Every structure is written in C-alpha cells, then in structure tokens.
Amino acid sequence: xxxxxxxxxxxxxxxxxxxxxxxxxxxxxxxxxxxxxxxxxxxxxxxxxxxxxxxxxxxxxxxxxxxxxxxxxxxxxxxxxxxxxxxxxxxxxxxxxxxxxxxxxxxxxxxxxxxxxxxxxxxxxxxxxxxxxxxxxxxxxxxxxxxxxxxxxxxxxxxxxxxxxxxxxxxxxxxxxxxxxxxxxxxxxxxxxxxxxxxxxxxxxxxxxxxxxxxxxxxxxxxxxxxxxxxxxxxxxxxxxxxxxxxxxxxxxxxxxxxxxxxxxxxxxxxxxxxxxxxxxxxxxxxxxxxxxxxxxxxxxxxxxxxxxxxxxxxxxxxxxxxxxxxxxxxxxxxxxxxxxxxxxxxxxxxxxxxxxxxxxxxxxxxxxxxxxxxxxxxxxxxxxxxxxxxxxxxxxxxxxxxxxxxxxxxxxxxxxxxxxxxxxxxxxxxxxxxxxxxxxxxxxxxxxxxxxxxxxxxxxxxxxxxxxxxxxxxxxxxxxxxxxxxxxxxxxxxxxxxxxxxxxxxxxxxxxxx
Numbered sequence: 207x208x209x210x211x212x213x214x215x216x217x218x219x220x221x222x223x224x225x226x227x228x229x230x231x232x233x234x235x236x237x238x239x240x241x242x243x244x245x246x247x248x249x250x251x252x253x254x255x256x257x258x259x260x261x262x263x264x265x266x267x268x269x270x271x272x273x274x275x276x277x278x279x280x281x282x283x284x285x286x287x288x289x290x291x292x293x294x295x296x297x298x299x300x301x302x303x304x305x306x307x308x309x310x311x312x313x314x315x316x317x318x319x320x321x322x323x324x325x326x327x328x329x330x331x332x333x334x335x336x337x338x339x340x341x342x343x344x345x346x347x348x349x350x351x352x353x354x355x356x357x358x359x360x361x362x363x364x365x366x367x368x369x370x371x372x373x374x375x376x377x378x379x380x381x382x383x384x385x386x387x388x389x390x391x392x393x394x395x396x397x398x399x400x401x402x403x404x405x406x407x408x409x410x411x412x413x414x415x416x417x418x419x420x421x422x423x424x425x426x427x428x429x430x431x432x433x434x435x436x437x438x439x440x441x442x443x444x445x446x447x448x449x450x451x452x453x454x455x456x457x458x459x460x461x462x463x464x465x466x467x468x469x470x471x472x473x474x475x476x477x478x479x480x481x482x483x484x485x486x487x488x489x490x491x492x493x494x495x496x497x498x499x500x501x502x503x504x505x506x507x508x509x510x511x512x513x514x515x516x517x518x519x520x521x522x523x524x525x526x527x528x529x530x531x532x533x534x535x536x537x538x539x540x541x542x543x544x545x546x547x548x549x550x551x552x553x554x555x556x557x558x559x560x561x562x563x564x565x566x567x568x569x570x571x572x573x574x575x576x577x578x579x580x581x582x583x584x585x586x587x588x589x590x591x592x593x594x595x596x597x598x599x600x601x602x603x604x605x606x607x608x609x610x611x612x613x614x615x616x617x618x619x620x621x622x623x624x625x626x627x628x629x630x631x632x633x634x635x636x637x638x639x640x641x642x643x644x645x646x647x648x649x650x651x652x653x654x655x656x657x658x659x660x661x662x663x664x665x666x667x668x669x670x671x672x673x674x675x676x677x678x679x680x681x682x683x684x685x686x687x688x689x690x691x692x693x694x695x696x697x698x699x700x701x702x703x704x705x706x707x708x709x710x711x712x713x714x715x716x717x718x719x720x721x
Contacts, residue, residue: 533570
C-alpha cells in the first residue's frame with residue numbers, strides 16, 4: 207500500500223516515528239512495527255521503494271498469527287462490552303481482566319489483554335496541537351478556484367468553462383495557476399505535475415483540500431487518500447496530508463492566493479477572448495508571472511525574489527522520469543483465462559491455473575499488470591476497444607487439467623439439445639485464428655439462453671444465424687428478441703383471421719345473384 211512508501215520517505219528524511227504517525231494519521235505502534243520490519247528486510251529501503259505496491263504490501267503485511275488465534279476472535283467479540291464497562295466509575299483494566307480470565311481460563315494473560323484492549327483505541331492518549339510554522343521547501347498548498355474561466359470552441363462557437371488550479375508555497379507565498387478541463391483525478395494530477403515542473407523541485411508535503419481527486423473519504427484524523435495521488439507522491443517523494451475538513455485556517459494561505467488570482471488574473475483577462483485552453487493558459491501564465499514579480503506590500507522584495515533566494519534550493523530535485531498515472535481494480539479470472547477490464551472493454555489473459563481466483567490489476571496509460579498474493583502473474587501492453595490480448599502459454603488448452611472445458615465438450619452438449627445448435631457451435635469453433643478459450647463464456651451464455659427460450663424461437667434464431675454466418679452469442683440474443691416479436695405478430699394475425707367471415711361462406715350470395 208502507498209502509505210508504506212510514505213513511511214519510508216519520511217523515515218529517510220529523518221522524521222521521528224511519532225511525527226510520522228501524526229502526519230499520516232496512523233497508530234504510532236504501527237509505524238514502529240513497519241520501521242522495524244523495513245530495517246530487518248534484506249532488500250534495504252531504497253530497493254523496497256522501487257517495488258510495486260502489491261509486492262511491497264504482501265512482503266511487509268503477510269499478517270500476524272496473533273490475529274488468527276481463536277482466542278483473539280473470542281476477545282474481539284467482547285470488545286464492545288469491555289469498552290462500555292471501562293467507562294464506568296471505578297472499573298479498571300485489571301478488574302475486567304480478572305472477570306475475563308474467570309470466564310475464559312485459556313484466554314490471554316494480563317499483558318496481552320491490555321495490549322489488544324489498547325489497540326481497540328478505547329483509551330486514546332492526549333495529543334498536543336502545535337502551531338503551524340512554515341519551513342522553506344516543506345509544504346505546497348493546492349486547491350481549485352471557486353470561479354471558472356472560459357474559452358470559445360471554434361467549431362461550435364460555444365463557451366467552454368474550465369477549472370483553475372491554484373498552488374502556493376506558504377513560506378515565500380510563491381504562486382502557480384493553470385486551467386484544466388475538470389477536477390477529475392487525471393486533470394488534478396496533471397496540474398500538480400505542471401506545477402512541480404514550473405517550480406523546478408519538489409516539496410516534502412502536499413496539502414490539498416478534501417476534493418474527490420485527492421481524498422476518497424474525508425476525516426479529521428485519518429483521511430483516506432486517493433490511491434493515484436499517493437502513487438504520485440511516492441514517485442516524486444512527497445507525502446500527502448490533506449487540510450482538515452471544516453477547518454478554513456488549514457488552507458487560509460492558498461485561499462488568499464485564490465483571491466489574489468481573481469484580482470490579478472481573472473480581472474485583467476475579463477475583456478479578452480480565447481479560442482483554446484492552450485491560449486488561455488498562456489495568458490494565465492503571463493499574469494501569474496506578473497503577480498509573482500510584483501513587489502509585496504510592506505516588503506522590499508517580490509514573491510519571485512523571495513522564492514529564488516530562500517526556497518528554491520530547499521526543494522528536492524525532480525526525478526529523472528515523469529509520473530505515469532496508475533489505476534487499480536480487483537477482478538476475477540474467467541473460465542476463458544482472462545480478466546475483463548471494463549474501462550477498456552478489453553480482455554487480458556492470465557495463466558489458466560488461476561481460473562476463478564480474484565486478482566489485483568494495476569494499469570497505466572501503456573501497461574497492464576496482474577498480481578496474485580503480491581506476485582506478478584501477467585503483464586500486457588494496454589489496449590482499448592473490444593478484443594483480446596493474450597499469451598499462448600496462459601491458455602487452458604495447454605493443460606490436461608482443463609480438458610473438460612474444450613470445443614468437443616460444448617459441441618457434444620449442444621448436439622444433445624438439438625442438431626442445429628450443434629452445427630452452430632461447430633461453426634463457432636471453426637475459426638482457428640481465435641483461441642477456443644475465448645468462446646467458452648459465449649457457449650455458457652448460449653446454453654443458458656437455450657434453456658430460457660421456447661424451442662421454436664431458438665431454432666429459428668440458430669437457423670438465421672447459420673444462414674448469415676454470424677456465430678455469436680449477441681447475434682442469437684437479437685434474433686430471439688425479433689423472433690418473439692414476429693411470433694406475437696403472427697398469433698395476432700391468426701386471431702384476426704379466425705374472427706373474419708370466410709370468402710366462401712354458404713350464406714354469401716355473390717354478385718351474380720343480383721343480375
């Protein structure tokens with residue numbers, strides 16, 4: 207998980223374990239345990255930083271046997287009661303332990319009882335709140351302005367509103383602003399990266415507001431950081447510590463900068479028209495530069511002069527490579543030996559031994575990696591659009607253990623249902639350019655479809671599909687839907703014909719009768 211890398215980064219920077227725990231919002235004992243494991247690990251901290259998150263997480267978080275002990279499960283069920291009792295007058299931990307051990311003679315001794323009780327956070331230690339002091343190169347505050355800017359789309363002539371990202375180094379009040387299409391993660395990450403490139407260095411701490419691109423779940427003490435932003439922090443070497451919700455003083459400096467950007471950028475551009483976001487950003491960049499070069503009130507220097515003299519050299523150097531945004535998801539390996547990445551509408555193969563297992567998928571703009579239990583089991587170039595990206599060695603047809611899932615298996619099952627369905631399956635598998643595994647999921651769907659569809663309509667759909675050489679599950683679904691409509695129309699027509707007087711009825715005299 208990304209927090210492990212942030213612990214490493216802070217520890218390497220000389221931050222104490224207690225300060226790390228406060229900054230990351232996690233228990234001090236947890237930090238102590240991680241630092242101990244990191245020091246004992248033969249890889250060394252620099253090598254561990256280079257590992258992918260799933261590998262590092264599995265390496266350090268394999269699990270403690272203490273929490274798989276049956277005694278812990280019994281103890282965990284008692285925690286709500288113990289917490290309630292501990293708040294009562296004159297009740298001590300030792301008294302609760304005496305009552306506990308009397309009912310559970312094989313339970314925890316007092317030391318372990320106290321330890322697990324403290325982990326439940328029933329008796330939190332008092333904390334000290336320190337006033338903010340701004341150290342050069344330590345923090346970067348970022349936020350989006352409430353008001354938007356806009357440009358005119360040349361093709362449609364419509365105004366396109368854009369979001370304005372604002373950043374501020376609080377020690378020198380040096381500012382940055384850029385327009386992006388939205389506040390989504392990819393645009394937020396892009397804006398931060400452009401900001402760091404503009405500054406020519408990296409601060410130690412990034413302080414965003416609680417927007418969704420930065421914080422998944424806001425909390426005063428332990429916010430859940432967006433995984434992509436944590437990845438970016440691990441790449442550039444900064445830690446993400448969001449401003450506390452409903453605490454405007456935490457982000458007062460960047461909000462002051464937003465107000466200044468309104469006056470010195472928005473107001474000065476109000477009578478200009480732009481026809482692309484690039485044109486708009488060029489103008490914004492020029493006005494922000496003027497703002498940074500303007501002499502500060504009651505100062506003998508500008509923000510830019512202050513930044514160059516006091517803060518630029520304290521920023522950490524930029525890494526040699528740019529950050530590549532990573533996304534994560536959990537997927538199940540299908541019987542066709544693939545996972546389906548819905549965002550791309552694309553299948554990626556996994557070794558057949560893992561059929562049915564849940565795997566963690568990490569994908570970037572160019573690469574897809576698949577992990578199981580902290581080990582990488584497949585890697586593919588990323589592609590978009592419906593299709594399959596496979597490696598021949600992954601497919602189940604290479605193993606006797608999976609021979610029951612074979613073309614012959616599905617063809618024989620289909621022939622038992624009807625000969626025309628058997629012919630349909632034979633034609634489906636006749637395409638040698640496509641691995642047979644790719645059809646297994648469709649075959650399961652077709653057999654399920656056959657069980658739910660009236661036989662005459664299903665036969666009709668198979669016959670039309672064979673005539674048109676369209677051997678797909680989706681084709682049968684559409685034909686069955688149309689077939690039901692045609693059958694309904696036919697039955698309605700027959701009912702109307704039955705109610706109609708026939709032309710050769712004996713009571714009809716005909717035209718000759720009247721001559």
